Amino acid sequence: xxxxxxxxxxxxxxxxxxxxxxxxxxLALEIEPANLLEVVDALKDAFxxxxxxxVTAVDWPEREPRFDVVxxxxxxxxxxxxxxxxxxxxxxxxxxxxxxxxGSARYMERECHEMYGIVFRGNEDxxxxxxxxxxxxYPLRKDYPKQKEQPLVPYRETKS
Amino acid sequence: MSLPPLTSLPNPIRPAxxxxxxPGSVIVNIGxxxxxxxxxxxxxxxxxxxxxxxxxxxxxxxxxxFEKECESHTWxxxxxxxxxxxxxxALINDFAYCEAVEKLMGIEITPRARYLRTLLAEYxxxxxxxxxxxxxxxxxxAMTAFLYLVTIRDYIxxxxxxxxxxxxxxxxxxxxxxxxxxxxGWLERLLEILEEMDTFTGRVHGLVDRNxxxxxxxxxxxxxxxxxxxxxxxxGPILRSTGVPRDLRKDTPYLxxxxxxxxxxxxxxxxxxxxxxxxxxxxxxxxxxxxxxxEMLPAGPLCVDDRRCTxxxxxxxxxxxxxxxxxxxxxxxxxxxxxxxxxxxxEGANGELGFYIVSVGGGVPWKVHCRSPSFVHMGGVxxxxxxxxxxxxxxxxxxxxxxxxxxxx
Numbered sequence: 001x002x003x004x005x006x007x008x009x010x011x012x013x014x015x016x017x018x019x020x021x022x023x024x025x026x027l028a029l030e031i032e033p034a035n036l037l038e039v040v041d042a043l044k045d046a047f048x049x050x051x052x053x054x055v056t057a058v059d060w061p062e063r064e065p066r067f068d069v070v071x072x073x074x075x076x077x078x079x080x081x082x083x084x085x086x087x088x089x090x091x092x093x094x095x096x097x098x099x100x101x102x103g104s105a106r107y108m109e110r111e112c113h114e115m116y117g118i119v120f121r122g123n124e125d126x127x128x129x130x131x132x133x134x135x136x137x138y139p140l141r142k143d144y145p146k147q148k149e150q151p152l153v154p155y156r157e158t159k160s
Numbered sequence: 161m162s163l164p165p166l167t168s169l170p171n172p173i174r175p176a177x178x179x180x181x182x183p184g185s186v187i188v189n190i191g192x193x194x195x196x197x198x199x200x201x202x203x204x205x206x207x208x209x210x211x212x213x214x215x216x217x218x219x220x221x222x223x224x225x226f227e228k229e230c231e232s233h234t235w236x237x238x239x240x241x242x243x244x245x246x247x248x249x250a251l252i253n254d255f256a257y258c259e260a261v262e263k264l265m266g267i268e269i270t271p272r273a274r275y276l277r278t279l280l281a282e283y284x285x286x287x288x289x290x291x292x293x294x295x296x297x298x299x300x301x302a303m304t305a306f307l308y309l310v311t312i313r314d315y316i317x318x319x320x321x322x323x324x325x326x327x328x329x330x331x332x333x334x335x336x337x338x339x340x341x342x343x344x345g346w347l348e349r350l351l352e353i354l355e356e357m358d359t360f361t362g363r364v365h366g367l368v369d370r371n372x373x374x375x376x377x378x379x380x381x382x383x384x385x386x387x388x389x390x391x392x393x394x395x396g397p398i399l400r401s402t403g404v405p406r407d408l409r410k411d412t413p414y415l416x417x418x419x420x421x422x423x424x425x426x427x428x429x430x431x432x433x434x435x436x437x438x439x440x441x442x443x444x445x446x447x448x449x450x451x452x453x454x455e456m457l458p459a460g461p462l463c464v465d466d467r468r469c470t471x472x473x474x475x476x477x478x479x480x481x482x483x484x485x486x487x488x489x490x491x492x493x494x495x496x497x498x499x500x501x502x503x504x505x506x507e508g509a510n511g512e513l514g515f516y517i518v519s520v521g522g523g524v525p526w527k528v529h530c531r532s533p534s535f536v537h538m539g540g541v542x543x544x545x546x547x548x549x550x551x552x553x554x555x556x557x558x559x560x561x562x563x564x565x566x567x568x569x
Contacts, residue, residue, distance in 0.1 A: 024263045024502045050390050054503075054531040058518055070516065072503055072531070076390060076404075079411040083503060104393025107539025115227075125176065130220035130568055132172035139228055146228055152170055 005078045009047055013039060026072075028083040033069075033095050039084060040071075044101055048077035052102035055109060057116040059142045065089035069118055071098070088118065097123035115140040175204040176216040182208050190553065192221045197557060198295050199564035201538070203545070210549050215542045219535070222568035230528035234494025235261055235335060236469075238528065243329040245530060246566040248291045249284035249509040251320075253566075254333030257528075259414070260504035260515040261335050264497050265468065272460045273337045278416040279453040280320075280332075281506070282446040283350070286357070287316045288509030288561075289397075289439040289446075296436065296558030297368065300377055305367050308360045315353045322346060335495055336470045337463030347454050354447045361443060369437075378433035382544035382556035385430060392540025395533055396511025398560065401438045402430030408507035419456070420449050435559040469495040494523025508533055510561055534567035 006027045010020045016039055019030040031039050043049040053072040060066055065087040073082045088095060097120040098105040109120040110129040117138040120126065128135060132152055137144050178187065185208040192202040200221035206213040226245070230238050242257040243250040255277045262269065269277075294309035317327045323346060324330040324339065332339045368374040384394065386402040399406050405424040409417040425441035427434025463470045467486055476483035499521045505514035511533030518527040537560055544556050 023500070024504070026503050028501075051395075052393055053505075053512065053514060054516065054529070056516060056527075056529045058527050072514070072516070074512075076406055081503060081505075102393070103391045104536055104539050108393075108536065111535070127174055127176075128220070129218070130223040132220070133174050134170065139225065142231075144228075146225075146232060152172055 002078070002080050005047065005075075005080055009043070009082070012046065013042060023083075026081045026083050028085060030085050033086045033088055036084070036086060036096050036098075040073075040098060040101055043073055043082060043084075047075060049073040049075045049082060051076055052098065052104045052108070053081070055098070055105065055112050057112055057118050057140075059116065059140065061142045067093055067116060067118065069095050069112070093117055094119035094121050096121050099123050114138070117141070173202065173204075173218045177204075177206065177214070180206050180208075180213070182206075182213055184208065185213055188550075192218070197554075198299075199562050199567070201557075201562060201564070201567075203553065205545070205550070205553070207550060210551070212545055212548055212550055212553065215545045217538055217541055217545075219538050219562075219564075219567050222564040224569070226530065226569040227528055230525055232524065234491075234523045235497055235525060236490070236494060238525070239333055240329065240331045242530075243331055244565050245532060245569065246288070246508060246510065246513070246534070246563045247328055248563060249281075249288035250329050251280045251284040251332060252288075252506060252508050252513065254330065255281055255415070256504065256506035256508070256513050257515050258333045258335050259506070260502050260517050261495075261497060263502045263504055264500050264517065264519055265335070265466075265495070266498075267336050267464055267466060267469065269337060270461050270464055271458045272341075273462050273464075275416050275453055275457050276338060276342070276462070277333075278420070279450055279457070281415065282449045282453070283316065283320070285509045286443050286446045287313050287320075289443050290316075292509075292558070292561040293364075293436060293439055296555060296561075297364075299554050299558050300374065302368060302374070305364045308364055312353070312357045312360050315356065319346070319349055319353055322349075334463065334470070336466055337461075341462050347457075350450065351454065354450060357443075357447065361440065365440065375433065377552075377555050378436060378559075379431060380429075381432045381548055381552045382435075382559065383429055383431045384544055388543060389430065389540075392543055393536040394511065394540060395536070396508065397435060397438045397442065398430075398511065398537065400424065401427035401434035403427055408505060408512060412505075414506065416453070416456070420452055422449050432555050432559045496523060497521070497525075503531075505531070510534055510563065510566075511537070513566075530566075530569055532566040532569060534562045534564075535569070538562060538567055 016035040017029045051074040053074050055071045058068040067088050069086050071084045109123050112118050113126045114128045114131050185206050188205050190203040191197050192200040202218040204216040242253045245253045290309045290313045294306045298306035321327045324332040386404050389399045389402045403426050405426050407424045422445045425438050427438050472483035472486050477487045497519045501518045503516045505512050514531035516529040520526045
């Protein structure tokens with residue numbers, strides 16, 4: 001049954017996807033950033049992908065464009081998942097927000113923004129959520145040193 | 161000693177609003193360290209009298225860089241880390257993570273491991289639901305019910321300690337199997353505990369189900385419709401409490417769930433009472449599943465016979481050079497996982513627990529992302545708080561069962 005849904009999606013979205021393959025039970029669509037809203041609109045309205053599961057990014061420092069932005073959607077009608085992936089460069093790491101489609105995108109885009117510096121155009125609330133105000137840098141980028149510390153309150157001196 | 165004066169301490173958050181939207185309202189800060197919010201969560205609320213006008217929920221006080229840390233350890237070394245995501249049902253995290261890695265490696269676990277994982281996942285779900293309900297009831301003043309439930313939870317913890325060696329964070333999953341087989345007499349004790357649990361949950365039903373005070377605090381409070389719940393990404397017991405039987409164990413069966421007989425309990429209107437009742441019924445269903453699994457548990461090996469991930473027998477490591485090298489490579493370099501990416505989700509105690517893993521080959525992951533239900537729920541919890549009384553925040557928040565470790569990662 002999954003196969004039928006996947007084939008239908010691939011056929012209907014073949015004009016706006018660069019690649020489409022089923023990987024470990026999830027249909028993975030590669031798209032251009034400009035086509036995001038069109039693809040999501042089709043997925044939500046025509047195929048019943050009503051659950052926004054997740055958005056995150058993957059950093060490939062050697063590659064240009066450097067970042068993958070990855071979304072996962074779930075259909076509570078067909079019980080299948082779709083992964084939508086697009087590439088954005090370091091110079092302009094921005095994609096459209098999905099808040100108009102899914103309320104839950106608001107919080108998850110905040111996390112992706114603070115961790116990777118991806119800007120979600122149209123999401124007006126991109127305040128830090130897991131980090132704090134004034135945190136410098138994007139900790140999940142590969143060039144952020146793991147051991148770097150930015151204490152909000154200075155460490156107390158201890159007697160030696 | 162050079163502590164800055166109190167007034168100069170920076171504020172870690174910038175609230176979404178600092179003045180009221182209705183005349184006479186006040187802005188109140190609740191948390192992040194507050195006795196009534198289990199877990200470090202901060203709620204900035206606008207109050208008009210006792211009524212909550214709007215809320216701004218902040219988390220992150222327990223953020224410890226889980227995903228960053230994962231990128232510099234071998235695949236096996238991450239198991240203790242995933243344990244500490246949802247520490248009320250750590251085994252479910254273990255199994256969800258291991259399954260994601262196994263999918264990438266193309267490994268199918270042995271039947272015994274598959275059934276045992278299912279059994280332990282359900283056992284963990286019971287422990288998690290017991291914790292949630294016990295804490296929520298205690299916050300309403302039902303101390304007896306709290307003690308009844310945590311008594312059982314403690315039996316479970318000690319029983320799991322006999323299997324895994326730890327009470328809360330077990331590190332028991334292994335890529336390709338499990339750490340060790342069940343000790344003798346363990347399954348008999350399991351059935352005893354379930355028997356005892358039925359007595360205690362029965363007493364809790366008797367104490368609160370038709371209790372006027374309890375109903376007044378829970379019924380029609382924190383109401384969520386199905387459409388709203390889906391839009392805000394709610395999964396698990398919260399989504400089911402709105403009346404839809406959406407459960408990954410039924411909808412996308414994994415492990416041994418396809419072979420089990422169980423029901424998916426649903427609520428009527430998605431309020432606090434329904435969330436309480438759905439969790440209580442899920443405990444019954446989990447116990448029912450465990451009883452079936454004890455009967456079904458097949459004999460045979462626990463770990464797959466695959467040198468890429470399974471550690472060789474300790475006796476052989478000391479006596480045979482191939483096994484010694486194998487052990488050394490697995491510890492020093494880690495299991496070799498082929499390049500690729502995978503999203504794998506289990507029905508966690510709180511909702512969809514997904515792992516999105518990217519591998520570029522080799523023994524260390526390129527990226528591990530955890531889609532944690534608690535974090536997503538915090539993004540939508542204001543829908544259950546706004547418009548109710550200030551005092552309702554406590555039972556509503558209790559019924560959401562936010563787990564700091566998993567929310568903040």
